[in-house]
Amino acid sequence: MFENLRWQARDQHFIPWLLLMVLGWVMVASAATGIGEKLTGNAAYFAIRHGVYLMLGVAALYIASQISLERWRQFELPMLALGFVGLCLVLVPGVGHEVNGSRRWLNFVLFKLQASELAKLAAIFYVSGYLVRRLPEVRERFWGFIKPLFVLVIMVLLLLMEPDFGAAVVLLGAAMIQLFLGGVKAGQYFLLMIGTGVLSVIALTSEEWRVARLMAYLDPWAPEHVYGTGYQLTQSLIAFGRGEWFGVGLGESVQKLFYLPEAHTDFVFAIWAEETGLFGGLMAIALLTFLVARIWQTVWIAQQRGLLYGAYIAAGIGSLLALQIVINLGVNIGLLPTKGLTLPFFSYGGSSLVLACAMIGIVMRVKHEAMLLPELEQHDDGGAQ
Structure with a gap:
């Protein structure tokens, strides 16, 4: 010790x-x-x-x-399962705790757990294990590169239902960097990046409150924003x-x-x-x-x-x-x-x-x-x- x-x-x-x-x-x-x-x-x-x-x-x-890396490797699937269970349970009324319109916390009596934190760590281990097991397939075949993204996209969709757009971006971004370091072909990677960017724009504009935040970000000092959706940003800038x-x-x-x-x-x-x-x-x-x-x-x-x-x-x-x-x-x-x-x-x-x-x-x-x-x-x- x-x-x-x-x-x-x-x-x-x-x-x-x-x-x-x-x-x-x-x-x-x-x-x-x-x-x-x-x-x-x-x-x-x-x-x-x-x-x-x-x-x-x-x-x-x-x-x-x-904990040895070999032991962590054995925890990959249980961690991934726990991540999914947490992201699902947080959407259940009475189990998920809502703050400021977002349901992101699991409400245990003595403490509250943010489900996205465990999900992000689980995604890192899942992608790492996949790359080690399927590295030649990831580098040589487009399908080998895409397969792990199906799991991650489900996680992202669950995060967007909370909603937690920030955690979704961080989780997917970290996973994409891992895959890039795994040696994915540049053309395939950047094609997927373009597709991800398009889907992000769609997600940003699919909800009124997200559009309002975007407009406030572009001009937080506008009279219609300064005491509304742009209030946090203007007060932060004053600080x-x-x-x-x-x-x-x-x-x-x-x-x-x-x-x-x-x-x-x-x-x-x-x-x-x-x-x-x-x-x-x-x-x-x-x-x-x-x-x-x-x-x-x-x-x-x-x-x-x-x-x-x-x-x-x-x-x-x-x-x-x-x-x-x-x-x-x-x-x-x-x-x-x-x-x-x-x-x-x-x-x-x-x-x-x-x-x-x-x-x-x-x-x-x-x-x-x-x-x-x-x-x-x-x-x-x-x-x-």
Whole structure:
């Protein structure tokens, strides 16, 4: 046990993850004071709960890092089945918990679980296992490339029924990156990308509320949007503007006092930028970028040492986290339409935080097993033999 703790502490993913966890706690503790006092009379209510989630996240990282990749491989189908069951149950009244018009949480008495978080991790393992088992078929036949997408499309449709368009984009995007790294023919891949783009446009324009969000994104300051569908974005931009270079001071945000909805979840970064300014915002982004870069370094190491299953898993996790970071930050600063996606390690939320920590534990396991293998000899064809 102590030997395992030592290799975890030496792992290059450990320090940035730990710093992100601490910084995220500070963010939530500051951003949630107003809503905590209003709902419970205790300004520290959400900070305390987030602290509990942090401890659960630490436990999740440790447990995930102790499970061998061979054992994870045996969990592929059960995880996929659980992912589908969760996405189906969340649509059942009384079981699925509805917040702000979206039914995304499974309502267990003591806690609520966001079904999409488990589904995303299950999809990563499913695609990784499929690529290892059917790699020649994926590279040589169009049908081999398309088959796993049927499973993913069903997941995406279930997510859109919640509705959770953001999670659907992240799940499908991460899977597409995994397939691309698997060596799919470029023509087939880009043809599918075009088709996916067309279907995304159809999904965006199929519901009135999505069209309203899109219009508000294009011009949030318009009189018909500024106090309606564009309200969150305009308040977020005001928070960034107030932060200037070095912020108004930790805990001194005005926007978190019921001006900016979801200040401690989807828009926690806007509050952080208001309180710490451009300097604090860039520091947080640098930490997130550093962690994602280390994950992709693990992908390279695993590939170089022939641990393809681990490489695909790490690539899926790196893509998932990177896409979620880009989308959340893009929403906060107005580059993307508003989506209900949390910022990994920063936003308040038990399911997202614990699963994100488990993902880092899995990547650490990939790195550990890869480092036990010798580097494979590289030949002129560019592949590991």
